[in-house]
Amino acid sequence: MLEMPVLTPDEALWERLFRETQGTMALCYQCGVCTAACPWGLVRHEPFSVRAMMRRAQVGLLDGDEHLWLCAACAQCETLCPRGVPVSEIFQSLREQAWETRRIPRGLSAVLWSVYWNNNPWFQPPSYRVRWARDLEVPRFDPAQHELLYYVGCTSAYDRRAQKVARALVQLLRAAGVRFGTLGNDEPCCGEAVKSLGHRPYFYEIAQNNAKIFADAGVRELITTSPHCYDVFQNHYPRFQAEFRPYHYTQYLARLLEEGRLRFAQEVRLRVTYHDPCYLGRRNGEYDAPRRILDAIPGLERVEMAHSGPEALCCGGGGGRMWLETRAGERFADLRVQEALQTGAQVIATACPFCMACLEDSLKGLGVQGIRVMDVAEIAAMAISPSGTDLRI
The missing domain is CATH 1.10.1060.10 (Alpha-helical ferredoxin)
Structure with missing residues (x-):
């Protein structure tokens, strides 16, 4: 039996x-x-x-x-x-x-240890955090002089591709006359990777410490490069009496456009399709700001994919998946690339460094030619300078 x-x-x-x-x-x-x-x-x-x-x-x-x-x-x-x-x-x-119960996939403990020892999940030295801005002379944030803290985030500080987005954002903020600064090498990791991987006690410790850091620095408003940083600041830091107002950079740039502080004078003749990051769209309801920025650029044609807005397909990088291996043939970004190709676009635009990484990996893996991935900030920076944007690293 x-x-x-x-x-x-x-x-x-x-x-x-x-x-x-x-x-x-x-x-x-x-x-x-x-x-x-x-x-x-x-x-x-x-x-x-x-x-x-x-x-x-x-x-x-x-x-x-x-x-x-x-x-x-x-x-x-x-x-x-x-x-x-x-x-x-x-x-x-x-x-x-x-x-x-210590039943976790191999390698995840190392990610948390990197946050603990290096103040970032990318296994990079803390002293390298400001290398992305080595020739830009970005000032240290001073609440008496600056209206805004630019929170760069770990990915845009250390990933060479995402560093170009941070540099483009500096150009855009300066073009709009925004008085801003960063925390330099003292910028803390937001803890989103720790939270996504499920270690809540450590995330709570990080968030509580960071809330004090921002309060001591006199931060009232900040912008983030990544929707993942924005999400934890917006939805999880308030429980720790974090009194600053966070914006994703697309929200802030859209506001600058409305106020007339940011203007696009140069044509950018590109056919662009926008990929909605899950952490900006479905998780925080922001679909319009990135599109308003793209639509304000002279000469740019924006087209939508079959699934967009609340129905947009995920790139596969959220929820801690950036730190886990996804087998070839099971990558959501492959499907997104195929949708983008059907629009005839020259550029897949997005506003998240994780999405950018996943989409670019899929382009390479599929051997796709004739289309590239760019961040909204990179495209916008092309519209403020006759010679385009300097995205060199």
Whole structure:
């Protein structure tokens, strides 16, 4: 006689998840919309069953499940869930439990140790943080002189491709006459990578320390390069009495355009399609600002992909997936590149360094020619100078 395995629900885990999600986990009634919406179903023969994961979480049967690390926190399932279940937050709670039991994918501990020792998840020396601006003479932020802190972020500070976006932003802010500064080598990591990977206690420590750093520096408003930094500042730092107002840079540039402080005088004759970053769009509802910037550039033609706005496909870099390997053939960005090609665009524009990295990797992996990836800031910088923007690193 075949013996069936005995599964023992973990009531303590259920109570913990119920408490951490303020009861919203219990709202799931297994309709399956989350599984149907998940982009993993577009790249895998066997879809990732979010519904099954949610059900197992409800009864406390998820100890060490490897599927915990697939969620890219794109929020596609959350926008369509009829019960408003915060699926990605539940996944992060489960990841926290996995850290406690030390059942995590290989290599993730090193990412957190890099944040601890290097103040960034990119395994780079803290003293290299300002190399992106070595010839730009960007001043140290002084609240008596500056209206804005430019929070560069770890990726734009250390990744050579993303550094070009930071340099373009400096040009744009200066063209608009904005008085700004940075924190230089003292700029702290925002902790988004730590939060996405599920180590909440360490993220809370980072956020609390950073809130004090910004308060002591007299920061009232700041802009970020990355939507990931913006998301944690906007949605998770307020619980630590962070009193500054964060903006994603596209929101701030759009405001400068409306105020007449930023003007685009040069034509940029490009056919551009815009890719919505999940952390700017679905997670924070910002779809218009990047498009307003692009539409204000003389000579630029903007076209939309088949899926855009709230329905835009995820690049696959969110939810900590930047620190995990995704096999060839299972990369969401491959699908996005194919959609972009159908528009006839010369440029895929985006406003997130993670999206830029994923899309460029897909272009290379697919061997696609005739189209490139650029950040909105890079394109905008081309419109303020007769000779275009200097994006050299």
